Amino acid sequence: MATASSIRHSVLDLIGDTPLIALRALIPEGSARILIKAESQNPTGSMKDRMALAMIEAAERDGRLKPGGRVVEYTGGSTGVSLSLVCSVKGYPISIVTSDAFSEEKRNHMAALGAELTIVRSAGGGMDEALTRSMIEAARQITERTGGFWTDQLNNADQLIAYHRMGDEIWRQTGRRVDAFVQSTGTAGSIRGVAERLRSRNPDIQIVAVEPKESPVLSGGKTGVHKIEGIGPGFVAPLWDPSVISEIVPVSTEEAMAMARRLAQVEGLFAGTSTGANLVAALDIARRMGPEATVVTVMCDSGIKYLSTALYKNT
DSSP, X not given: OOXXXXXXXXXXXXXXXXXXXXXXXXXXXXXXXEEEEEGGGSTTSBTHHHHHHHHHHHHHHHTSSOTTOOEEEEOSSHHHHHXXXXXXXXXXXXXXXXETTSOHHXXXXXXXXXXXXXXXXXXXXXXXXXXXXXXXXHHHHHHHHHOOEEOOTTTOGGGHHHHHHHHHHHHHHTTSOOSXXXXXXXXXXXXXXXXXHHHHHOTTOEEEEEEETTSOGGGTOOOOOBOOTTSXXXXXXXXXXXXXXXXXXXXXXXXXXXXXXXXXHHHOOOBOHHHHHHHHHHHHHHHHHOTTOEXXXXXXXXXXXXXXXXXXXXX
């Protein structure tokens, strides 16, 4: 029987406080312990629920978003799904710009939550700078036409507080024992926010950023086309702060997909391609740090979002 204390006010109360899971079968002998933050446990199955709620609540507080006002965003999908969830609960209409480069599941999920979608066509189903810029411009035009509030995730620092909270969770859950944190980089909000909070506790924690090998712009390379959804916009994101980063590890789409499939097959954790990229890098860091260390990385979202894509289709 449910008690008053166990009843949640809304689905938004389920965002955050996700578990850390110790990996077993994937970890070679002599490597550090790897703990993965199961962000798939958020309501939409994605860590982006955290940032979506933070951005909307900040805009409500300072008056940028009025009651019943329209929300606008461009997205590879997960942020759009998360914003669509928040807006459905809070009663805001939402216009989302996305692309056929991203999974059909994400587009269908946004539509199911009431979002109005604008689809920008990609070149061969890949993510690159040109596609990101085209989506940004489409969102700008919709904002101008509707007078809506544009969350503008690549420039919106309101999301950082959500990832500060995530850093606090990791610190608490590990019993203050974290030697490295590994995370793939899109808006750069998650790695920056978590890094800021962890480094405030222990400045010696290693912070490792992961980016697509096909588009290694953070490493000083050239922009290119890749298929790791949700990361690597093709240029250095405005929220990127190299001062909190210890190392950048490029991972290819092929490596990331293979690792995501292996994670499902040997650990039973069903995740997307960016999670696979995280684990490729985390395993490398764990081998180098040795068995006394603890490496934390992120299960960014659920593999259910990618069943129709090359990641899991016909595997």
